[in-house]
Amino acid sequence: xxxxxxxxxxxxxxxxxxxxxxxxxxxVCLFYVFNALETQTVIRYLAQHPRTNIVGAIQQLIGILSxxxxxxxxxxxxxxxxxxxxRRSRELxxxxxxxxERWQVARLLLAETAVTALVALVVGLVLxxxxxxxxxxxxxxxxxxxxxxxAFSISVPALLKTILAFAAIFLxxxxxxxxxxxxxxxxxxxxxxxxxxxxxVRSLGASVFFFLAGCVLLVIAYAMLLTxxxxxxDALFWVMLGLGSLGTLLFFRALSGFLLRLCQSNKKLxxxxxxxxxxxxxxxxxxTTYRSMTVIxxxxxxxxxxxxxSVGLNNTVAQMADQTIVQDVELAVWEEKxxxxxxxxxxxxxGFDPDEQCSxxxxxxxxxxxxxxxxxxxxxxxxxxxxxxxxxxxxxxDSWRVRLVPQVEEGLTADRCYFLADYAGDAQTxxxxxLAALDQAHFLYSYTYTTKLSTWMELMGTKxxxxxxGLYLGVVFLVASAAxxxxxxxxxxxxxxxxxxxxxxxxxxxxxxxxxxxxQVFLAFFLPLALALVHAVVGMTAANAVIAQVGKVDAAAxxxxxxxxxxAVYGGYFLATCWGSRKILRASA
Amino acid sequence: MEQILKVEGLCRDYGxxxxxxxxxxxxxxxxxxxxxxxxxxxxxxxxxxLNCISTIDTPTAGHIWVEGQDITTLKQKELSRFRRERxxxxxxxxxxxxxxxxxxxxxxxxTIRKTPVRQVDPLVKETAQLLxxxxxxxxxxxxxxxxxxxxxxxxxxxxxxPALILADEPTGALDSKSARxxxxxxxxxxxxxQATILMVTHDAFTASYCHRILVLRDxxxxxxxxxxxxxxxxxxxxIIDVVTELGGDQSNVL
Numbered sequence: 001x002x003x004x005x006x007x008x009x010x011x012x013x014x015x016x017x018x019x020x021x022x023x024x025x026x027x028v029c030l031f032y033v034f035n036a037l038e039t040q041t042v043i044r045y046l047a048q049h050p051r052t053n054i055v056g057a058i059q060q061l062i063g064i065l066s067x068x069x070x071x072x073x074x075x076x077x078x079x080x081x082x083x084x085x086x087r088r089s090r091e092l093x094x095x096x097x098x099x100x101e102r103w104q105v106a107r108l109l110l111a112e113t114a115v116t117a118l119v120a121l122v123v124g125l126v127l128x129x130x131x132x133x134x135x136x137x138x139x140x141x142x143x144x145x146x147x148x149x150x151a152f153s154i155s156v157p158a159l160l161k162t163i164l165a166f167a168a169i170f171l172x173x174x175x176x177x178x179x180x181x182x183x184x185x186x187x188x189x190x191x192x193x194x195x196x197x198x199x200x201v202r203s204l205g206a207s208v209f210f211f212l213a214g215c216v217l218l219v220i221a222y223a224m225l226l227t228x229x230x231x232x233x234d235a236l237f238w239v240m241l242g243l244g245s246l247g248t249l250l251f252f253r254a255l256s257g258f259l260l261r262l263c264q265s266n267k268k269l270x271x272x273x274x275x276x277x278x279x280x281x282x283x284x285x286x287x288t289t290y291r292s293m294t295v296i297x298x299x300x301x302x303x304x305x306x307x308x309x310s311v312g313l314n315n316t317v318a319q320m321a322d323q324t325i326v327q328d329v330e331l332a333v334w335e336e337k338x339x340x341x342x343x344x345x346x347x348x349x350x351g352f353d354p355d356e357q358c359s360x361x362x363x364x365x366x367x368x369x370x371x372x373x374x375x376x377x378x379x380x381x382x383x384x385x386x387x388x389x390x391x392x393x394x395x396x397x398d399s400w401r402v403r404l405v406p407q408v409e410e411g412l413t414a415d416r417c418y419f420l421a422d423y424a425g426d427a428q429t430x431x432x433x434x435l436a437a438l439d440q441a442h443f444l445y446s447y448t449y450t451t452k453l454s455t456w457m458e459l460m461g462t463k464x465x466x467x468x469x470g471l472y473l474g475v476v477f478l479v480a481s482a483a484x485x486x487x488x489x490x491x492x493x494x495x496x497x498x499x500x501x502x503x504x505x506x507x508x509x510x511x512x513x514x515x516x517x518x519x520q521v522f523l524a525f526f527l528p529l530a531l532a533l534v535h536a537v538v539g540m541t542a543a544n545a546v547i548a549q550v551g552k553v554d555a556a557a558x559x560x561x562x563x564x565x566x567x568a569v570y571g572g573y574f575l576a577t578c579w580g581s582r583k584i585l586r587a588s589a
Numbered sequence: 590m591e592q593i594l595k596v597e598g599l600c601r602d603y604g605x606x607x608x609x610x611x612x613x614x615x616x617x618x619x620x621x622x623x624x625x626x627x628x629x630x631x632x633x634x635x636x637x638x639l640n641c642i643s644t645i646d647t648p649t650a651g652h653i654w655v656e657g658q659d660i661t662t663l664k665q666k667e668l669s670r671f672r673r674e675r676x677x678x679x680x681x682x683x684x685x686x687x688x689x690x691x692x693x694x695x696x697x698x699x700t701i702r703k704t705p706v707r708q709v710d711p712l713v714k715e716t717a718q719l720l721x722x723x724x725x726x727x728x729x730x731x732x733x734x735x736x737x738x739x740x741x742x743x744x745x746x747x748x749x750x751p752a753l754i755l756a757d758e759p760t761g762a763l764d765s766k767s768a769r770x771x772x773x774x775x776x777x778x779x780x781x782x783q784a785t786i787l788m789v790t791h792d793a794f795t796a797s798y799c800h801r802i803l804v805l806r807d808x809x810x811x812x813x814x815x816x817x818x819x820x821x822x823x824x825x826x827x828i829i830d831v832v833t834e835l836g837g838d839q840s841n842v843l
Binding site for chain 2: 267268271272273274275276277280281283284499502503504505506507508509510512
């Protein structure tokens with residue numbers, strides 16, 4: 001009987017459950033994708049290369065971050081279910097009035113949540129698997145991984161982890177439901193829709209004062225950030241964060257009153273169409289929403305900051321990869337008792353024939369004089385320049401502060417010998433042959449080598465790490481804040497249905513009512529975003545100053561990617577919210 | 590006399606299968622400047638009738654003309670416009686927007702008709718004076734008494750000078766003193782502004798302020814009472830008599 005009622009209820013209040021359903025499904029999807037990183041083609045490509053342990057590091061980091069993501073998602077889902085209970089409080093009150101026990105009502109809610117959650121979980125997981133595969137193809141293309149590595153795969157550990165994580169969230173939701181139902185008074189449940197909220201309208205003076213105070217605090221925080229830089233984490237750093245947050249809070253708290261007073265003073269604007277109603281509505285809501293607006297603004301700031309920084313950093317890393325080494329392999333062997341080996345011969349003996357396996361190669365000694373300065377023979381210099389170009393050899397000479405001499409002079413001792421080569425044929429197999437030969441050669445001498453492939457692998461790992469985690473966190477924060485906003489706007493639309501009914505009766509056309517809804521949703525979405533963008537521009541200026549010390553900052557690319565992500569996710573949520581709010585109000589008119 | 594409202598053969602059925610005739614072939618008309626009441630026990634179809642006239646509900650059959658225009662053939666967009674320009678509403682509840690002050694609630698009726706701004710203030714103040722709510726213009730609905738709220742709603746209804754003011758149980762939630770105050774204001778609106786008022790009520794006292802009363806039973810017009818030159822008290826007694834007759838042995842139904 002109860003399960004029947006529960007299933008029917010879910011069906012009936014589909015619109016209400018729709019928001020909840022979407023939130024949970026999206027959360028599940030994101031969580032799976034994040035944890036199923038090992039199915040990513042790029043990651044598998046990196047993992048099969050034995051000499052890079054970057055994959056382990058990535059997965060460790062993801063483990064830590066997913067806890068963080070879990071907390072954000074848990075709050076989001078709790079908020080969504082709170083919205084659900086609030087909208088249905090009258091119905092629940094009726095059940096109680098008909099004589100149902102509280103625990104029975106709680107059980108009913110529980111059953112309903114379970115039904116929705118189960119369906120959402122399945123849908124979310126399917127979406128997650130599809131999305132992670134799509135992402136895999138996309139990133140593989142981005143990082144130029146051979147196509148052969150791509151395969152359809154599902155990560156079972158990630159699947160289990162996601163199910164467990166969300167089971168825990170649902171448990172929290174159920175406890176929350178039980179708590180709400182058992183605590184609320186029947187009269188409150190029944191009259192929830194008729195609660196007249198007190199409208200506090202602050203005086204103009206107070207509004208202006210708080211608004212200006214907020215702005216001043218923000219400017220102080222900005223100035224501190226720009227003069228002190230981003231990386232000095234001391235007491236003043238936390239003061240700066242505190243000032244910034246407080247400034248944001250005051251800004252939003254006073255904004256609506258300030259806006260209202262400003263528009264009221266312009267009668268032509270205020271007494272035009274529904275402007276008066278829209279502003280009042282916004283003002284009435286902001287008294288309850290300025291806190292969440294502040295949180296959303298800060299979350300958006302994190303989203304924008306993380307995305308832009310990671311993309312900027314990623315481009316910097318990519319540039320570094322190209323600059324570091326030119327040759328496929330660079331081997332340096334140091335002297336032992338004044339002697340250096342004949343490198344090509346030793347390698348050939350060990351099974352790696354430079355003439356056969358390299359398209360070009362060069363081996364030359366570097367000497368040192370009595371003062372310890374490096375000396376290079378002019379002929380070797382010329383050969384180097386001929387093989388890899390003037391620029392490359394000059395940068396080699398500069399980095400070692402090598403002095404050139406025409407020929408070997410008195411007083412010079414052999415210091416080390418270089419072997420530089422470009423592979424012929426497949427780089428991967430040639431490198432394996434080279435490394436095997438190096439192990440075989442039993443040099444008595446100390447040696448170092450860098451290969452382009454391993455450097456590339458390392459940098460690629462860093463690149464993937466930075467970009468993937470940056471983008472992922474950016475998306476999570478973006479989605480979380482957009483979803484909270486959407487839920488808030490939808491619940492407000494439901495709460496103000498009565499007002500729109502009055503407007504409809506007064507003869508306000510549907511177009512005009514729709515416009516009023518759109519403007520309110522727009523204000524709710526745009527205001528936190530606008531302030532977050534200002535924050536982000538200042539923050540990015542500071543962050544870029546840090547990145548610029550390491551490499552060149554590609555501001556255009558990072559801004560473009562961030563903007564694209566913002567438009568796609570935030571814009572999508574904005575449109576969906578407008579549509580949903582209009583639908584709720586149309587149904588009630 | 591100019592005819593403002595004409596209702597002909599109006600029917601409104603509910604339900605499928607076993608159909609309920611909420612309004613069953615009702616005919617009547619209202620002249621300009623009249624104050625007409627619709628009475629009847631609960632379930633007699635008076636609110637359904639009013640909803641049809643106010644274009645909130647669509648009739649199953651029949652026609653309604655307001656100032657010669659057949660409103661049953663209007664489209665959604667034209668309906669909004671019609672409500673905005675030709676009708677005024679006073680309802681028992683869901684009247685005022687709780688986020689707006691009394692002043693703004695009244696002004697809203699003007700702004701949605703795109704009235705020039707400089708006309709708004711004098712019009713609002715004048716109307717507020719007529720309904721004696723000048724002192725609470727800057728209050729929010731929750732700061733006002735029920736009577737003040739209803740008079741504000743009445744001010745909002747009349748400020749646009751509509752062809753017809755529709756009132757659904759306007760005194761339903763008021764104490765007798767507030768009710769009397771509101772009804773006196775209705776009379777003033779009717780006399781000074783020549784407002785045409787159609788009021789639904791189940792209360793004989795409220796009805797006694799009208800010039801003419803239609804009594805509905807089971808969706809059809811059961812009786813019509815004209816006040817003529819009678820005193821309000823005498824009219825009230827006549828109404829009670831009809832109510833008793835209507836109720837038969839259960840005279841408390843009204």
